[in-house]
Amino acid sequence: MKTNQELLKGLLLKTQDKSKDIQKTTEDIKQMIRKTTSPERSINLFHCLSELNDNSLVKNIEVSLTSGNLLQQNLSPSDYSALAYVLQMSEDELDALDLSKHSLQDEGLLRLMPAARLYKRLMLSDCHLTGDCCEDLASALRTNQSTLRELELERNNLGDSGVKLLSAALKDPNCKLEKLGLRQCDLMGDCCEELASALRTNHSTLRQLELGWNILGNSGVKLLSAALKDPNCKLEKLGLSECRLTGDCCEDLASALRTNQSTLRELELERNNLGDSAVKLLSAALKDPNCKLEKLGLRKCDLTSDCGEDLASALRTNQSTLRELELEGNNMGDSGVKLLSAALEDPNCKLEKLGLSVNCLTGDCCEDLAFALRTNHSTLRELDLEWNDLEDSGVKLLSAALKDPNCKLEKLGLGGCGLTDDCCEDLAFALHTNQSTLRELELEGNNLGDSGVKLLSAALEDPNCKLEKLGLKSEEAMWEWLKMMSGQSHCDITQTDHTYLSIQ
Template sequence: MDSATSRDSFQIIHTMHKEALLAHRKQSEDTSTLLGGQSPKKLVDDGKYILLMTTGTEVTEKSEQENLQSCQNAILTALPENRDQPKPVIVVGPAGFGKTTALEKLILDWATGKHLQHFSWVFKFTFSYLNVQKGVMSLKELLLQTHSHLSPESLALVLQKPQSLLFLFDGLDQYKNNLDLPTSHTLCSDPNQPSPVPVLIANLVHGTLLQGAATLLTSRPTTPTLESLDGHRVELLGFLKPQRNDYFNSFFSDPTAANRAFQNMERTLGFYEICTSPNFCWTTCFIYKSLMEAGESLPETLTQLFVCITGHLIRALSLDKDHARDLMSSLGRMASHCCLSPHSQCSTEEMTSFGLQQFLTTPTSLKDFLHIDGAPESKDCSFSFHTQMMQEFITAVSFYLDESEEVNVEDLLEKHGGCMEFLDLYLVGLAEPSQRKPLESHLGMWNPDRIVDLNSWFRSTTEKALQSYQKERHLHYLRLLHQSQNKKLVKDNMRSARGINYGGLSVQDCVVLNYTVTCMEEWDQLNLYRSIDLTEEKASLLVPAMSLSRVINLGQSSFTAGALNHLALALRQGRTIELDMSNNHMGDTGFKLLCTGLGDCHIEILKLPVCELTDACCEDLVAVLTSGRSHLRVLNLRANALRDPGLIKLSQALGSPHCKLQELQLQMCEFTGESMKALSTALSSGQSQLRILDLAQNQITDHGVDWLVKALQHPCCQLQSLILFDNDLTAACCAGVAAALLSECCRLTELDLSVNELGQEGALQLLKALSKPGHPLEKLSLVRCELNPLVFKELGVLLSNGTSRLKSLSLGLNKVGDEGAKHLWVALGDQRCRLEHLDIEMIQLTDASIGDLSTAVSASGSLKSLVLKNNLLTDRSVPALVRVTQDSRTMQEMNLQYNDFSEDVFELMDQCAKIKY
């Protein structure tokens, strides 16, 4: 045969092969089923649903045509025209994601000349077909067996050019053999060489047989063989939310019905990964449409959806209750077997053993429940469930239909726990009368003993889970409670639940937590600490729960603008009295959104430390505080760069009769003394209700304090606690502070001047003022103020003079040693001393002081807490300290941390629960 004749013959065979593939498509049966979804042939021929498929890793909202192009390009790019030794292309996706449809589309495009024209021949196999090919044959014989339109002579011609061949293999997850690399015993490189079929396929996929031929396989991602198969992977992601919306709009002719169905699915099911499956979307749309046409309610849970699906399938079979019950019980046995076996398929012989023989003669009874590969009467036929979800649901149903006493719910879950994700969820849902009733009308009554068993198990396990601190256990049982849709059951279980942090919730967790809180009708604390991805969708789902919560903790969280809008809405319409937004990147823009809810709500305590706020936010804050509708009493703005302009604006609010603030935390806000005049004016205005003011770690200096002491001496100033920790103060400010303390108008009960260089001169001026009768101060902090033993001597005199009201005294980090401390021990032993708390951390106390210390503690009639941290005490001190602490009538805690103790005395200190070390 000359070359021209050879080319003509090759072209004729080539054309005949394409025509045969197209003819086979036309003759193929439409296998659309409710659970199996629409057939690949119908999807490809209709052309509208396949367009919604996405591939790759990018989450996108592309148009339908762009997504189709993305899908095609991902596969076509992996099948290049010029290749030396091509690797297998593996199209991976869960069940129902369109893997078979993708192959159908490839074959159609090749046969009609649209794509892949660098391949002259395309051959398709299913792994379920290859499973039943027994014995020994050559690749040539296998191809002739499956492609009868080819003659041996023409096929021999085809196989001479391996680079022009593309082999498609569908359903690797169903393959019962392996695809291990060929060894010397399993090597096959000649298409005419007889070998076991698994050997042929392994050699073909790995490129040792027909070297240069391209192969493409489809598989579910859980297939073990994938791990050892080296190739180009193409991931099918299924439907994203925008694509599901498009899908519903395509399915329903009425836009209103489409929107109602879509919103219901997203609200009740959209958080499940199964919703990305095109098949699942088709099934859901079909059921929703049937329910809407019948005027029935749409399902609220996954259990209710599968109750509707199963009821629809049973009605379509027209079976009486006994036969329907037999069918579901038998399918339940099959479902359990498929879960526990290495392969998800069953043979005809196994189907008979499950009690399904009566239904094999009428396979239409099974096709909606099962995928049937082959003739049902053939021993080579295989059966599998269309979806894992339905397999698990039927297992749960059959549990309640079983009249035996062999299995209880705990054994069932333990047996199937590793392979059934939703079994306990279905069991809890189906135990509820309202949810099981539709199926009982088709299948007969549930076994009452099984319901009792489930309820007993659920009660005990839920109580244990909700009393634990394990977040995932909590959330899992909240999912089960949500599935029950039983408000009383939720209330009974949640009353004793331990409060934990639910930060970092998924969309599903937001749904179930919101359901739980709304069932309770009120919630003490909604702890969402470290919700680092609180999106608008999640926040919108949590609005009712937030509205019912008295305390909301969103510390160390991050929000979208949409999420803040929903939070503001929840505050406006809710009963929240405390909101913690600490340590997030809200900024002025985010705070402005939050303020839309703060202006008219019940919030009394607002925590906003480290929120990247500036003076620009203060205008919005002032508007809230002076609105006349704000209930804010406590405001924490620590570590925000408000600076002097911000405090000047806030001072305007403090001077308003509408402002109800009583506590203001302004540490590390970059203030100077320049803003203290405005603050002093506000405090003296007669309108300010401020009682507690913390200005720690701002560079206020002596100049700023001069303004504050003027306010303290004003009769209208209500301030009771003033924190001036680390404010760059010196002894120069102490005369003014002393004058304020001597003023009859001063109401201060707490003063903190720690970490300022007051020295002996400044301290003595303060103590002189405090020695006068009538001053109200009860709590004084002078930590690291450069004090010396003389100051400690005067402090001792002050504490025992009978006029001091001091109950708490903090003097740490002043290096006075035993010499300074002895004056305190003398004062403590005086019955006129009222001190209850004494903190002398790191003053260089040694064992030499323990005798005086013990005598003082024994004699004290008021001391409850003594802090001796970070001193120079050793093991020698421990026996006396333990003894005096145990014997003291008033002592509640002695803190001995970070002293020079050895492990030898730990056991001795353990004998006294009051000692902390």
């Protein structure tokens, strides 16, 4: 800059071609950027290039950011330094940085850290990271300038050693992290002791922890359960899907849920071999006035109708706070659903979402479900019954319930339920009524035929119909019919992916 030239004129070499000097200096700086391993030094060197009016290295990055094709590019470490520089110079509010599915690797993340630590949300899923990067992430979390609230590291090979470094950072009073995603990160139970220790510190701010698809085992969950009892632990959401758990871990989890210090609101236990005995323990915890759980995920947990009575008993207690219960992929059968339906009728039951897809159900359970939906105490908003053999007779019973002014259902899943056009008249009639509150209806995987879709499309014309999403998986001829009908109705129907009608 001219001001600096005046100050340093005695040191400047006399040359006839200043442009060559500037060009040589620029190339030297670019070479330094390529060789340096220090993120801070890289940023300083980019400032030097900026003073020399050379932005060639950041030009492609800026174009990529604008066009949105950054993901398709194979970036070098120096490119990530350029990206860090661009991000720091940006005038946009620093809220979220999503680099998921970039082949970032540890070196790229190191170069980005000066910019990444300024964001509130940092998404790094599928970035080919290893445990070596966790030292830099932990360092960023410990700085008093850090604004990071959410860190997503799903599907990276971090290992226990990497998570131990992150756990140490969680104990630091400067760390403000509230959400940490470690799904499918090659973790074993060895890291759970450090994670549990971090959750017990009085500085911990962590609210959500996702550990699904790691081999934690019962021993790991036992350590985490002990942390949940600590008054310093503020965890509200814990994900433990596919963690090689058995029913033996549920005694510890249930004990944690019963403590008055527990703040847990959501617990995901999908794809673990828990069995009915484990659900019996969890159900007992749900009855405890100290338990604050609102969402419980039990997909594919080897459950049968034998656990139905325990779950129903928990839902009927006036202390129960459960709002969502997911039971997909179990063998509850009609008898299990009959017990749950009776609980739905109880004025103490607060359940709003119930997932029962793939549960060996038949149309026989629909009478009980329909009766529950018609009670004035029912709070159910979402009901998933997909891939069960309900057939037309079962759906006719549910359709009658949809017409009842007490029914508050907004989302109903009936995909793959063996339906034909015979049930469509009843469904359409339910959609016609001004009492119906249904917003979403999934019917994919059924044999409704053109005649069935015509009946449903006629219902869309009615101003009483509140449907916003209809899943059909239909043929082109049906879409043509529906588009024709949309010209005569209050609905705007558009074809998206041959699966859904978007109705606005």
